[in-house]
Amino acid sequence: xxxxxxxxxLVLFLALALGGCATTGDLEQVQAQGKVIDxxxxxxxxxxxxxxxxxxxxxxxxDAAAARAExxxxxxxxxxxxxxxxxxxxxxxxQKSMKK
Amino acid sequence: xxxxxxxxxxxxxxxxxxxxVGLSARPGTILLSALFLAVFLLSGxxxxxxxxxxxxxxxxxxxxxxxxxxxPVVKGGDVVGRLAVVRVEKGDTLPDIARHFSLGVNALGAxxxxxxMWLPKAGECVTLPLRFILPDxxxxxxxxxxxxxxxxxxxxxxxxxxxxxxPVGVGTDERPTPTGQMRVVRKVTRPTWYVPASIAxxxxxxxxxxxxxxxxxxxxxxxxxALYLSRSTYLIxxxxxxxxxxxxxxxxxxxxxxxxxxxxxxxxxVNTPVCIVDQPYLVGQRNGIVYLEVHASxxxxxxxxxxxxxxxxxAIEKKTGRAFDREKIDKVLxxxxxxxxxxxxxxxxxxxxxxxxxxxPDKLSGRPxxxxxxxxxxxxxxxxxxxxxEALRLAAIINHQGPQIPARVLSKGSxxxxxxxxxxxxxxxxxxxxxxxxxxxxxxxIIEPSLGK
Numbered sequence: 001x002x003x004x005x006x007x008x009x010l011v012l013f014l015a016l017a018l019g020g021c022a023t024t025g026d027l028e029q030v031q032a033q034g035k036v037i038d039x040x041x042x043x044x045x046x047x048x049x050x051x052x053x054x055x056x057x058x059x060x061x062x063d064a065a066a067a068r069a070e071x072x073x074x075x076x077x078x079x080x081x082x083x084x085x086x087x088x089x090x091x092x093x094x095q096k097s098m099k100k
Numbered sequence: 101x102x103x104x105x106x107x108x109x110x111x112x113x114x115x116x117x118x119x120x121v122g123l124s125a126r127p128g129t130i131l132l133s134a135l136f137l138a139v140f141l142l143s144g145x146x147x148x149x150x151x152x153x154x155x156x157x158x159x160x161x162x163x164x165x166x167x168x169x170x171x172p173v174v175k176g177g178d179v180v181g182r183l184a185v186v187r188v189e190k191g192d193t194l195p196d197i198a199r200h201f202s203l204g205v206n207a208l209g210a211x212x213x214x215x216x217m218w219l220p221k222a223g224e225c226v227t228l229p230l231r232f233i234l235p236d237x238x239x240x241x242x243x244x245x246x247x248x249x250x251x252x253x254x255x256x257x258x259x260x261x262x263x264x265x266x267p268v269g270v271g272t273d274e275r276p277t278p279t280g281q282m283r284v285v286r287k288v289t290r291p292t293w294y295v296p297a298s299i300a301x302x303x304x305x306x307x308x309x310x311x312x313x314x315x316x317x318x319x320x321x322x323x324x325x326a327l328y329l330s331r332s333t334y335l336i337x338x339x340x341x342x343x344x345x346x347x348x349x350x351x352x353x354x355x356x357x358x359x360x361x362x363x364x365x366x367x368x369x370v371n372t373p374v375c376i377v378d379q380p381y382l383v384g385q386r387n388g389i390v391y392l393e394v395h396a397s398x399x400x401x402x403x404x405x406x407x408x409x410x411x412x413x414x415a416i417e418k419k420t421g422r423a424f425d426r427e428k429i430d431k432v433l434x435x436x437x438x439x440x441x442x443x444x445x446x447x448x449x450x451x452x453x454x455x456x457x458x459x460x461p462d463k464l465s466g467r468p469x470x471x472x473x474x475x476x477x478x479x480x481x482x483x484x485x486x487x488x489x490e491a492l493r494l495a496a497i498i499n500h501q502g503p504q505i506p507a508r509v510l511s512k513g514s515x516x517x518x519x520x521x522x523x524x525x526x527x528x529x530x531x532x533x534x535x536x537x538x539x540x541x542x543x544x545x546i547i548e549p550s551l552g553k
Contacts, residue, residue: 083489086487086490086493087216087217087493090218090490090493090494090497091217093497093540093541094343094497094500094540095347095348095349096539097497097501097539097540098269098341098343098344098347098349098502099272099344099349099350099351100299100321100350100351
């Protein structure tokens with residue numbers, strides 16, 4: 001009975017001793033992984049910031065383009081208005097010229 | 101270098117077609133181009149301004165087959181003629197198309213909103229509003245509807261009555277054409293125009309002294325034929341300003357195209373009754389279809405005419421026991437295109453009357469000729485303009501004066517120069533410059549011929 005108890009205790013001791021060594025390695029691995037993740041996070045943040053900056057830039061460009069388009073439409077409308085007025089004036093003059 | 105100015109309906113030059121070499125070189129491209137062209141050509145007139153009847157592709161007919169003036173009058177029917185379309189060619193103007201198809205410029209313009217009167221786009225389809233609702237007046241002698249600016253001459257015997265219809269120019273707001281019953285009291289060919297004091301005064305104010313009488317000739321505004329009416333001082337006559345037909349441009353008289361007044365003159369005996377009405381709302385029926393025609397002048401007309409129109413529509417509703425589509429009526433009223441629009445079928449399945457497409461004629465009759473430039477001739481500078489469209493429009497307007505003043509556009513640096521001429525001598529050039537000043541407020545400059553030519 002004593003022998004059995006001793007054997008079990010030895011197995012447990014060995015298991016504990018061996019288990020303690022694994023935890024240290026894991027810690028190092030976790031630390032290494034943490035560094036990697038940290039670096040990745042930094043990169044992701046940088047990327048996100050860059051993307052945001054790029055998006056902001058694109059938005060600014062789009063806004064500028066929209067403003068330019070609006071301006072162009074306004075100019076075209078103004079041109080059309082002027083052309084329509086010219087056409088109307090010409091027509092009025094023509095009608096007047098058709099009298100005796 | 102002269103820019104491309106409107107020219108007569110040109111035929112393709114020899115060799116302008118696709119050569120056999122081209123076909124063998126790029127058959128795919130050519131086939132595709134041909135397909136696109138075909139689609140464009142077919143869709144052009146199909147997707148017009150919403151006036152055409154039916155949705156099937158338009159049949160293309162020779163333009164000579166299209167009746168413009170004389171139509172049989174069917175008992176119980178008050179709609180004559182049909183709608184047609186024609187494709188604009190480069191250099192056309194609406195006044196030229198109007199004259200060729202015996203339409204007034206007002207009618208053609210109203211039926212084609214958005215089409216430039218002087219510079220319509222080549223390939224554009226224009227509706228020829230050659231369907232008319234007869235005015236609500238006795239069908240005897242001559243009936244003139246001021247609102248539609250159209251004259252109807254009832255002829256023929258009782259068995260086969262016909263109506264000949266022509267566009268007219270009518271009086272202005274200041275000097276309107278009177279309405280009422282009158283008759284033709286005398287007829288004169290090559291009439292002398294005795295200048296009314298009011299017109300002489302208008303001209304005098306602008307520094308243009310008119311003689312008391314203008315003898316027959318190109319400067320006589322009565323043209324070659326005149327029918328004097330029983331209402332003193334009012335005439336139905338020709339014109340030396342054909343582009344004015346379909347405008348409010350007279351002092352109360354009624355003007356017709358020279359070719360139309362000749363036919364009217366020949367077919368109208370003295371004592372023919374003349375009834376002048378002003379009906380901007382016309383309701384008519386033909387072959388089980390009810391049409392509504394509304395003219396832009398309706399805005400200036402009293403509500404009585406509108407009430408009369410609704411009365412007629414209600415009577416039809418009562419007779420058929422079916423209600424009209426009010427939205428459709430409101431649309432016709434709002435658009436006021438002067439074209440009879442089908443609004444109701446009194447019998448099922450009668451709806452569509454096919455619009456046809458007519459081929460563009462080789463030459464639009466009555467279109468102003470454009471003489472070639474001559475170095476030894478006199479000219480009148482009319483304007484320097486930056487805008488090509490404006491320059492072309494001005495030249496076209498000058499060209500359509502009566503009598504014609506030939507005018508063209510020449511390129512000038514980055515701009516455009518409008519020049520009238522050629523004129524054979526200084527007197528002719530001075531005369532043209534005077535007319536440009538009086539009629540179009542243009543301060544022209546006379547250009548002498550080049551020395552040594």
